[in-house]
Amino acid sequence: QVHLVEAGGGVVQPGRSLRLSCAASGLMFSYYGMHWVRQVPGKGLQWVAFISYDDSEENYADSLKGRFTISRDNSKNTLYLQMNSLRDEDSAVYYCAKDTLRYSRGDGGAYDVWGQGTLVTVSS
Amino acid sequence: DVQMTQSPSSLSASEGDRVTITCRANQPISIFLNWYQKKPGSAPKLLIHTATTLQSGVPSRFSGSGSGTDFTLTIDGLESEDFAIYYCQQSYKSPHTFGGGTQVDIK
Numbered sequence: 001q002v003h004l005v006e007a008g009g010g011v012v013q014p015g016r017s018l019r020l021s022c023a024a025s026g027l028m029f030s031y032y033g034m035h036w037v038r039q040v041p042g043k044g045l046q047w048v049a050f051i052s053y054d055d056s057e058e059n060y061a062d063s064l065k066g067r068f069t070i071s072r073d074n075s076k077n078t079l080y081l082q083m084n085s086l087r088d089e090d091s092a093v094y095y096c097a098k099d100t101l102r103y104s105r106g107d108g109g110a111y112d113v114w115g116q117g118t119l120v121t122v123s124s
Numbered sequence: 125d126v127q128m129t130q131s132p133s134s135l136s137a138s139e140g141d142r143v144t145i146t147c148r149a150n151q152p153i154s155i156f157l158n159w160y161q162k163k164p165g166s167a168p169k170l171l172i173h174t175a176t177t178l179q180s181g182v183p184s185r186f187s188g189s190g191s192g193t194d195f196t197l198t199i200d201g202l203e204s205e206d207f208a209i210y211y212c213q214q215s216y217k218s219p220h221t222f223g224g225g226t227q228v229d230i231k
Contacts, residue, residue: 035220
């Protein structure tokens with residue numbers, strides 16, 4: 001059974017940092033590109049970032065460039081999202097998701113396995 | 125960025141109804157259009173990828189069509205478990221933008 005489990009969410013003050021993790025099991029993690037997607041409560045889905053299977057490519061939502069960093073450790077089957085200089089508007093449920101395409105470098109696939117989400121609340 | 129526009133934003137339907145949701149891209153995206161179902165408290169679920177391909181395990185009452193800029197998700201014979209929010213998403217080029225969602229409610 002394929003599973004993605006996020007961790008690291010919580011309440012954080014504006015301007016502070018938080019690192020989310022996403023542990024994968026039941027799949028060849030190193031074969032697949034991975035994404036982060038977020039959803040502000042009551043709002044729609046927003047793509048956040050992508051990292052290729054081999055860590056050679058990263059893409060970010062324009063509004064998040066420079067503050068968020070996606071990374072992965074294939075030896076630990078784990079994906080990360082480092083979030084710095086957090087703002088109120090970053091409060092959301094953050095999901096990690098697996099790309100459908102093996103050896104994806106970003107485009108053309110879909111997101112077929114999702115974690116349960118982790119809630120990040122930015123508040124003073 | 126590719127802008128995705130879904131319509132309607134909400135609809136009310138009864139079990140057994142045929143429901144159609146449309147999604148329009150503001151530039152051609154070939155067939156790189158995906159559909160997801162989202163229920164409160166749950167992760168999104170992939171229904172259709174590359175515009176027309178039914179994801180494994182998804183009931184055949186779901187179908188997708190379209191290419192270029194105009195796409196459609198059809199649910200043929202709505203069931204109680206289908207009441208949810210549906211999102212389209214383009215994966216033609218980064219950022220992989222989502223549509224605003226269509227909420228399907230019980231009439």
